[in-house]
Amino acid sequence: MKPFAYHQPNQVPDAAKLLTSIEDSKLVAGGMTLIPTLKQRLASPVALVDLSKLPNLKGITDDGATISIGAMTPHAVVAASKLVQAKIPGLAALASMIGDPAVRSRGTIGGSVANNDPAADYPAGVLGLGATIVTSAREIAADKFFLGLFETALEPGEIITAIRFPVPLKAGYAKFKAPASRYALVGVFAAKFADGVRVAVTGAGSGVFRVPPMEAALSQHFDPSAVAAIKIDTDGLTSDIHAEADYRAHLVTVMAKRAVDAALS
Amino acid sequence: MQISFTLNGRPTTVDVEPATHVAELLREQLNLTGTHIGCDTSQCGACVVHLDGLPVKSCTLLAPALDGATLLTVEGLQGAPGSNRMHPMQEAFREHHGLQCGFCTPGMLMTAVALATEKPALTEADVRHGLEGNICRCTGYQNIVVSVLAGAAAMNAAKGE
Numbered sequence: 001m002k003p004f005a006y007h008q009p010n011q012v013p014d015a016a017k018l019l020t021s022i023e024d025s026k027l028v029a030g031g032m033t034l035i036p037t038l039k040q041r042l043a044s045p046v047a048l049v050d051l052s053k054l055p056n057l058k059g060i061t062d063d064g065a066t067i068s069i070g071a072m073t074p075h076a077v078v079a080a081s082k083l084v085q086a087k088i089p090g091l092a093a094l095a096s097m098i099g100d101p102a103v104r105s106r107g108t109i110g111g112s113v114a115n116n117d118p119a120a121d122y123p124a125g126v127l128g129l130g131a132t133i134v135t136s137a138r139e140i141a142a143d144k145f146f147l148g149l150f151e152t153a154l155e156p157g158e159i160i161t162a163i164r165f166p167v168p169l170k171a172g173y174a175k176f177k178a179p180a181s182r183y184a185l186v187g188v189f190a191a192k193f194a195d196g197v198r199v200a201v202t203g204a205g206s207g208v209f210r211v212p213p214m215e216a217a218l219s220q221h222f223d224p225s226a227v228a229a230i231k232i233d234t235d236g237l238t239s240d241i242h243a244e245a246d247y248r249a250h251l252v253t254v255m256a257k258r259a260v261d262a263a264l265s
Numbered sequence: 266m267q268i269s270f271t272l273n274g275r276p277t278t279v280d281v282e283p284a285t286h287v288a289e290l291l292r293e294q295l296n297l298t299g300t301h302i303g304c305d306t307s308q309c310g311a312c313v314v315h316l317d318g319l320p321v322k323s324c325t326l327l328a329p330a331l332d333g334a335t336l337l338t339v340e341g342l343q344g345a346p347g348s349n350r351m352h353p354m355q356e357a358f359r360e361h362h363g364l365q366c367g368f369c370t371p372g373m374l375m376t377a378v379a380l381a382t383e384k385p386a387l388t389e390a391d392v393r394h395g396l397e398g399n400i401c402r403c404t405g406y407q408n409i410v411v412s413v414l415a416g417a418a419a420m421n422a423a424k425g426e
Contacts, residue, residue, distance in 0.1 A: 006266060006283035006329050028327070035286065035325045036307055048283070050329065076319070100398025101376065102310065105319040106326065180308070182397065 001038045005047040012057075012136050012159055015049050020157035022047045027159065029072060029111035032103050057110070057161060060084060065167055068134070071110025071160045076101070078109060090171035090263055094125045094189065097175060099182050110160040113145075116152050116207065118238070119183035123208035125173060126163060128189030128200035134162040148207040168193050170222070172263030174255045175203070178242050185243055186251035190214075190259040192222050199227075199256060204237050204248045214256055223264070224257035268332040272297075273341030279328075287323035287331060288312040291338060299339040299371050303400070310399030313372040313379075314338045320379035322398070339371035342378065345423065353423055354378050354416035363412030365403035372399050373409055381417035385424075389414065 005022075009015040019025055025047040028034050037043045051057060057072035060081050067087055069078060078084055079096035098104055098112075098121050112122040113133065126133070126142045133140045136159040145153045154160070168191040175187030184203035191198050197218035199211045217226040232252050237245035269278040272295070281290055288305075291297045291314075300323055303311035307325040314323045315337040316330070323338075344350030354377050357363065364370045373396070380395040381387060387395075392413045393406070401409060 001284040001286075003282060003284045006327075008329070008332075031325065031327060031330075032307070035327060038284070039286075039305065048327075052330065100310070101379065101395055102313055102320045102322045102398050103307070105316070105321050 002041065002044040004038075004045055006050065007047060008050045008053045010053050010055070012054055012161065015051060015054060016136050016157045016159055018047070018049045019159070022049075025049055027051060027114070029114075030074060030106040030108040032099070032107040032111065033115050033117065034111075051110075051159070062087070063164070066164050067167065068162045068164045069109050070162050071113075072108050073110075074105060075099070075107050075109070075112075076104040079104065087167045088129070088165060088171055090168075090173050090189065090191070090259075091125050091129065091165065093262065094121050094173040094187075097121060097173070097177075109163055113163060114152060114154060114160050116146055116150050117183070118149055118205065118207050119178070119181075119185070119187075119203040121173070121175065121184055121187055121202060124184070124187050124189040124200045124202035126165075127208050127210065128173075128191050128198050129165050129168060129171060130191075130193075130198055131166070132164040133160055134164055135160050139164075143210075146208050151207070166193070170263040172259045172261065172265075174258035174262055176251050176255060186248055186255050188252060188255035188259040190218065190256060190263055192218070192263065197222060199259075201232075201252055201255075204232075204252055206236070206238065211252070211256070218260065222260065224260045227253060227256045227260065230256075266329060268329060270331040270333065271335040273337060281328040283327065283329050285328040287314065287326040287328055287336075289324075290328045290331075291323065297338055297340050301368055301371055303368065303372075308398075308400065309369065310372040310376060310396075311369050313375040313399065315375060315379060318379075318382075320376050337375075339374055342374060352378070353419035354381065354413070357416030357419055358409075358412045361408055361412040361415055363404070363409045364401075369399060369401045369403075373401065373413075377413040377416060378420075380413065381420050385417070385421050387414060387417045392417075 026045040084092040171191035175184040199214040234245040301311035303309035312323040342352035
């Protein structure tokens with residue numbers, strides 16, 4: 001790692017100010033992506049702004065029709081939360097599948113969502129549930145937040161403070177892991193609400209996306225059989241050393257069936 | 266920068282460059298070489314330590330994150346006070362031949378102790394899932410799983426005494 005200055009502000013506005021006033025500064029939450037990136041010198045910021053001392057960014061609150069998860073809440077806490085397990089078990093299951101126990105101790109929901117890795121798990125849950133990303137400046141709907149490969153709607157100096165999830169009738173997540181990294185080769189989140197079904201896919205392309213034909217079919221009949229015959233186009237899907245685009249397309253259908261199955265069980 | 270934390274039960278204050286990871290700090294500055302660096306990319310788990318009771322990969326933890334925290338490394342594992350014995354998990358690894366070259370063992374032990382502490386009645390499936398972030402290139406894992414199950418049972422029994 002190249003040397004950097006380290007700041008631990010105590011208030012969100014102070015953190016935002018540091019981030020905008022120091023050129024080439026970066027936020028660090030759990031560091032599960034940033035620290036390996038620094039070690040490989042893929043990034044060499046002059047300063048890190050650590051979010052761990054900011055108040056009210058950790059924890060899960062029940063707001064009735066929604067639950068809010070603080071941006072600095074680690075995956076292990078979401079996975080073990082009785083509240084999340086009771087209200088959105090599919091989301092608790094998703095959190096329990098991220099990385100390994102040590103990664104889940106440190107990695108945070110805010111960090112994962114802000115990073116928007118094309119194979120990360122949380123973006124599928126956030127988009128699949130139609131969550132709202134609450135920042136230091138505003139609230140952003142998931143549909144307008146994820147803009148493609150590592151890109152989000154966040155402005156410079158804007159900090160995620162929480163993610164607010166609407167409670168679905170049913171929801172499930174299934175992923176086919178890349179065995180070494182445990183990232184999603186393909187992951188599918190399916191959520192059933194009173195007014196319809198949302199299906200979000202991670203791992204398959206350059207960023208998380210929805211599958212309208214599956215959503216329409218599942219809105220008619222929320223059962224794995226409803227999506228069994230729906231194939232997605234390979235255009236825009238990733239081909240790499242781990243899998244070709246047509247294999248990823250095939251996995252989207254398989255994982256969608258399993259996600260619906262998980263939601264129903 | 267100066268950071269203060271509790272290291273294996275002892276208050277510790279060190280001057281450290283912020284761009285230092287904890288495994289490096291432990292090995293190079295504090296001479297605690299029980300924590301191993303295998304891959305240095307957060308994959309292999311040889312560097313697992315407990316930060317405030319939770320297993321973390323110390324190669325992917327910046328030293329400033331230690332300030333005010335409690336850190337336990339493999340050197341801090343110990344048997345019952347006054348018994349002059351190793352920690353029950355270490356005893357189980359010895360008893361069940363849960364290692365060959367031993368390089369991954371510190372991380373295996375720390376992950377195993379965290380697993381057994383979090384969930385007292387571990388199943389074999391729990392252990393295999395829980396060891397997902399720890400890689401061993403010698404054993405094929407079979408004896409490690411046996412050791413963790415035995416160590417967890419011994420930890421439970423010790424708690425009951």
